[in-house]
Amino acid sequence: xLGNFTYQNPTKIYFGKGALADLKEALKAxxxxxxxxxxxxxxxxxxxxxxxxSLLKESGKxxxxxxxxxxxxTVEKLYEGVKIARENEVDxxxxxxxxxxxxxxxxxxxxxxxDEDPWEKYFIRFEEPSxxxxxxxxxxxxxxxxxxxxxxxxxxxxAQKLKIGHVxxxxxxxxFTVLDPEFTYTVPRRQMVAGIYDAxxxxxxxxxxxxxxxxxxxxxxxxxxxLIANSRVALKDPxxxxxxSNIMWAATWALNTLIAAGKSTDWEVHMLGQxxxxxxxxxxxxxxxxxxxxxxxxxxxxxxxKFRRFAVEVWKVEERGTDEEIAQSGLKALESWMRELGVAMxxxxxxxxxxxxxxxxxxxxxxxxxxxxxxxxEIVKILKESL
Amino acid sequence: xLGNFTYQNPTKIYFGKGALADLKEALKAxxxxxxxxxxxxxxxxxxxxxxxxSLLKESGKxxxxxxxxxxxxTVEKLYEGVKIARENEVDxxxxxxxxxxxxxxxxxxxxxxxDEDPWEKYFIRFEEPSxxxxxxxxxxxxxxxxxxxxxxxxxxxxAQKLKIGHVxxxxxxxxFTVLDPEFTYTVPRRQMVAGIYDAxxxxxxxxxxxxxxxxxxxxxxxxxxxLIANSRVALKDPxxxxxxSNIMWAATWALNTLIAAGKSTDWEVHMLGQxxxxxxxxxxxxxxxxxxxxxxxxxxxxxxxKFRRFAVEVWKVEERGTDEEIAQSGLKALESWMRELGVAMxxxxxxxxxxxxxxxxxxxxxxxxxxxxxxxxEIVKILKESL
Numbered sequence: 001x002l003g004n005f006t007y008q009n010p011t012k013i014y015f016g017k018g019a020l021a022d023l024k025e026a027l028k029a030x031x032x033x034x035x036x037x038x039x040x041x042x043x044x045x046x047x048x049x050x051x052x053x054s055l056l057k058e059s060g061k062x063x064x065x066x067x068x069x070x071x072x073x074t075v076e077k078l079y080e081g082v083k084i085a086r087e088n089e090v091d092x093x094x095x096x097x098x099x100x101x102x103x104x105x106x107x108x109x110x111x112x113x114x115d116e117d118p119w120e121k122y123f124i125r126f127e128e129p130s131x132x133x134x135x136x137x138x139x140x141x142x143x144x145x146x147x148x149x150x151x152x153x154x155x156x157x158x159a160q161k162l163k164i165g166h167v168x169x170x171x172x173x174x175x176f177t178v179l180d181p182e183f184t185y186t187v188p189r190r191q192m193v194a195g196i197y198d199a200x201x202x203x204x205x206x207x208x209x210x211x212x213x214x215x216x217x218x219x220x221x222x223x224x225x226x227l228i229a230n231s232r233v234a235l236k237d238p239x240x241x242x243x244x245s246n247i248m249w250a251a252t253w254a255l256n257t258l259i260a261a262g263k264s265t266d267w268e269v270h271m272l273g274q275x276x277x278x279x280x281x282x283x284x285x286x287x288x289x290x291x292x293x294x295x296x297x298x299x300x301x302x303x304x305x306k307f308r309r310f311a312v313e314v315w316k317v318e319e320r321g322t323d324e325e326i327a328q329s330g331l332k333a334l335e336s337w338m339r340e341l342g343v344a345m346x347x348x349x350x351x352x353x354x355x356x357x358x359x360x361x362x363x364x365x366x367x368x369x370x371x372x373x374x375x376x377x378e379i380v381k382i383l384k385e386s387l
Numbered sequence: 388x389l390g391n392f393t394y395q396n397p398t399k400i401y402f403g404k405g406a407l408a409d410l411k412e413a414l415k416a417x418x419x420x421x422x423x424x425x426x427x428x429x430x431x432x433x434x435x436x437x438x439x440x441s442l443l444k445e446s447g448k449x450x451x452x453x454x455x456x457x458x459x460x461t462v463e464k465l466y467e468g469v470k471i472a473r474e475n476e477v478d479x480x481x482x483x484x485x486x487x488x489x490x491x492x493x494x495x496x497x498x499x500x501x502d503e504d505p506w507e508k509y510f511i512r513f514e515e516p517s518x519x520x521x522x523x524x525x526x527x528x529x530x531x532x533x534x535x536x537x538x539x540x541x542x543x544x545x546a547q548k549l550k551i552g553h554v555x556x557x558x559x560x561x562x563f564t565v566l567d568p569e570f571t572y573t574v575p576r577r578q579m580v581a582g583i584y585d586a587x588x589x590x591x592x593x594x595x596x597x598x599x600x601x602x603x604x605x606x607x608x609x610x611x612x613x614l615i616a617n618s619r620v621a622l623k624d625p626x627x628x629x630x631x632s633n634i635m636w637a638a639t640w641a642l643n644t645l646i647a648a649g650k651s652t653d654w655e656v657h658m659l660g661q662x663x664x665x666x667x668x669x670x671x672x673x674x675x676x677x678x679x680x681x682x683x684x685x686x687x688x689x690x691x692x693k694f695r696r697f698a699v700e701v702w703k704v705e706e707r708g709t710d711e712e713i714a715q716s717g718l719k720a721l722e723s724w725m726r727e728l729g730v731a732m733x734x735x736x737x738x739x740x741x742x743x744x745x746x747x748x749x750x751x752x753x754x755x756x757x758x759x760x761x762x763x764x765e766i767v768k769i770l771k772e773s774l
Contacts, residue, residue, distance in 0.1 A: 002632040004403025009396070012557075015649065016391025170399075212629060215637045218613045222605035229600060242599060245389040249648070250602045261636070262402065
């Protein structure tokens with residue numbers, strides 16, 4: 001059943017070739033001081049940083065630098081970003097890069113005017129912000145996380161070996177996001193496919209729950225089919241604008257709360273993947289791909305009807321044989337596509353060893369809302385099968 | 388190709404059984420005086436009016452009555468609504484009913500602080516609002532138009548025999564909308580099916596353009612499939628919550644700008660239907676159903692690839708025969724579903740006579756952006772075939 005929900009997503013999207021020029025319009029609504037957030041420097045190499053700086057200067061903004069955000073933003077970096085924002089009385093947080101910088105900008109946003117420790121407040125106690133928020137804008141250069149149009153933020157605490165996400169409400173979502181598909185051309189192939197699989201898995205996480213046929217299930221299948229078809233074009237021709245633009249737009253809708261509306265979800269693949277990430281610092285999408293198939297094979301009997309539907313609707317599996325056989329064929333088709341993409345198919349290639357399994361299992365949050373709540377034994381079994 | 392676009396839809400949705408209770412939270416953001424907009428009195432009969440009035444009073448609001456909005460809101464009624472808002476210095480326009488009251492509320496919103504004649508400014512000259520807007524909230528009781536989550540407003544001028552829609556930007560969209568599927572149970576069957584077909588046709592209007600496979604095409608098919616499946620349940624069991632809730636949510640997304648993102652559209656079925664509406668005052672959804680099949684058969688050769696895809700993806704037509712045969716089978720499946728629904732299959736049953744055809748053709752706006760721009764002769768031919 002479509003459960004009760006509230007839905008609101010106010011993020012303004014500027015989409016297309018040359019959409020960065022719209023940044024000038026977007027900037028008008030905000031004050032003078034802009035904290036310019038970016039990662040390890042790829043935006044400097046590909047020239048996007050210079051374009052953004054020019055537009056900021058033309059708009060009369062004062063730029064406060066905040067580079068060096070790592071792929072899995074750490075709590076120490078978060079403290080640093082908050083300090084920068086406070087010391088400079090920043091008016092806007094502008095993230096330029098992939099999901100990590102967007103995630104980080106949102107974490108800074110909710111922490112600048114908050115007296116408590118943000119790690120404790122938001123990522124341990126999962127409280128909601130009760131202080132003034134700094135507005136966030138994004139210029140996305142890498143596709144996958146959906147962070148550009150949602151309230152999610154994932155922060156890693158290496159000391160505690162925890163990587164935890166908090167999904168904030170619509171007031172924390174970016175005020176605007178620039179999506180220029182051409183900006184994604186320079187992303188290395190490994191990052192491109194990790195992003196595509198990340199987006200695909202976001203849909204799966206929301207799709208694999210419930211037994212009835214909600215609008216959400218149809219929309220989820222639509223996004224999956226679009227991602228699959230366009231990924232095959234992009235693999236052969238990474239500068240195919242049509243493919244990259246459709247991947248970019250589908251990935252945004254894969255995780256901006258629409259397809260979760262009225263559904264319960266457990267996000268268990270992400271719980272497993274984030275635990276792996278806390279231990280290995282591996283690319284997020286690859287941690288998801290490495291654990292997905294053993295996990296889905298494990299829960300298939302509990303959600304047989306939906307796994308059968310997944311096979312038929314998404315993968316066009318012929319409806320011959322038992323429901324279980326049809327459902328298994330769907331997972332085989334998924335596996336075959338994952339191999340085409342070239343995503344990680346096992347944890348060993350991410351640096352996980354047998355001895356780390358117990359620790360990763362300890363770090364895996366167990367959620368309900370899906371087809372089956374995992375026991376610790378099941379988590380260990382799935383992780384071992386994922387090696 | 389996915390063209391450049393901006394997307395923003397800030398409407399907050401309160402969805403589900405009992406969601407009207409959330410009105411109290413929603414009202415907090417607005418001033419004291421609320422213009423309560425409704426139609427011919429069905430909301431009084433079914434008790435929804437009383438519930439809304441109670442919540443407004445509990446919230447300490449002053450209610451200014453504005454009932455009697457007709458199914459096709461007239462320009463005279465618009466002037467009246469503007470006068471009410473001005474005289475009472477209204478803070479919020481709250482529309483309770485179907486698409487007509489939401490459309491009307493938006494037309495009042497853009498006109499209250501505007502010195503010019505709103506009919507001339509917005510519906511003849513298609514200008515954008517340049518004055519202060521009054522916020523709009525909706526409590527939807529009838530599904531179909533999508534007006535609850537978009538900037539569209541359709542106003543009828545009987546003297547000029549024109550029914551014209553203006554799609555305003557996100558600043559005119561309702562600030563919030565309450566969607567309780569149970570509120571739609573009391574809608575007469577004829578209105579229910581007209582609303583379902585209206586929503587379906589909104590998707591078709593946006594789907595039948597372009598030759599490539601954008602995210603939008605997949606999402607459109609998803610919404611169509613969900614509407615078809617759930618309409619069949621609702622026809623047999625109008626109080627099936629699951630069916631009515633999914634119809635309600637799909638209809639909202641059928642016309643809230645998402646599936647139009649990056650696409651060109653011509654909305655020609657609506658142009659034909661609105662001209663019929665201006666002449667007959669017939670139910671909007673029925674004017675669309677009456678002209679749809681002759682129109683689609685006419686443009687099928689110009690958009691063959693998409694009509695073939697429509698047949699295969701939406702109607703599961705077997706891929707045997709020529710593309711044209713497969714595409715025609717899709718339209719036959721559509722026709723068969725329309726007959727199941729019981730929507731108008733011809734203009735005569737809406738009161739159109741042969742002599743009115745020329746006048747309706749004169750009132751039909753011809754748009755580009757679709758597969759084929761109609762000549763006047765083609766419009767007359769389609770209208771005659773629709774009789």
